[in-house]
Amino acid sequence: MTSSGSVPGAHEFDVLSSRTVYSGAILALRLDQVVMPGGRTAEREVVEHHAAVAVAALDEDENLVLINQYRHPIGGRLLELPAGLLDKLGEDPLEAAKRELAEETGLAAREWSVLVDVALSPGFTDEALRVYLATGLYETDRPEPELEEADLQILRVPLAEAVRAALAGEITNATAVAGVTALMTARASGAALRPADAPWPGLPTAFLERKARENSASQ
Template sequence: MGGPHDEDRVVLIHQYRHPVGRRLWEIPAGLLDEPGEDPVDAARRELAEETGLGARRWSVLVDVVLSPGFTDESVRVFLAEDLYEVDRPAPEDEEADLEIERIPLDEVVSMVLNGTIVNATAVAGLMALAAARSRMGGVGELRDVTAPWVDRPDRFSERKRSRTGGDEAARA
């Protein structure tokens, strides 16, 4: 969840990802901590934790089923606009090594097309933003944050809850 955008600049994070052995450009994102958690609340939390930013306006950019032949994992990418600074919790684990950049949308699209940005969620969200901006001359047709999320994944949080007796939440 993520995709903060302000004044034609997109907030991206650059962080090391062990499975691929290098740093990747990504949008702020995380997991739903609790079964039934409001996805936009999770997006707000992750945006603050990873970037120290809040947003006054939120909408749905795109829903993506990442690998339907293998997993039920699905993500909802939000557009966060009218950004402002908030207190950022002390970074832990992966968040302690994040680099945060505000990059012009045109440059971000070039980064996707030239292979610099390869994270699937980031690619989908950023290209959806670029398409929405160019097609509509502004964002007018994006979905409200309350729009149905047909493929919302629930199995991971349910498995986590059943293993821990409901005492622990999934890692954000």
């Protein structure tokens, strides 16, 4: 037992109050007053964000499809997996992944499975990511790219080389590191992957529900 009399792992972190500081196009910031063990109250900053999907697209030669994309917050380009946001309430994650793969690379895939789910930075945001493995690649229509995507470079990198680059600090995008290392681990261990329509308990919906309420109130 702890000095507060509670059993570790059993405390209910009740929210006493919550207020929104900012609500924008892709995220909102709220401040929650949360009950800590022992009865003390602490303020927690929470960034509500869209969920995201990414695709580890592997061709028949064991090359991984990567994109080199400019990211303004860091002022530079990163090697990444094709990825995008789930920005419609109730949108199917698999369909979003297929859309993003086509939009960013002009590719489609015949076989899909869930590679890994990631809570990206749970210390301050509910943003979560699902990475799919896509194989049996073939070309499909690609919409005309806009904004940063007009500068996007598409690469095909041997999987082993992508793993080396991640471990060497040359691939630092969290989504890409998670997807690359998970794929190599699955291949090396023979671990079975989940089906493409597997449940996603960690899928965040708070931000989309917020935007739906805001849109309803403005009408």
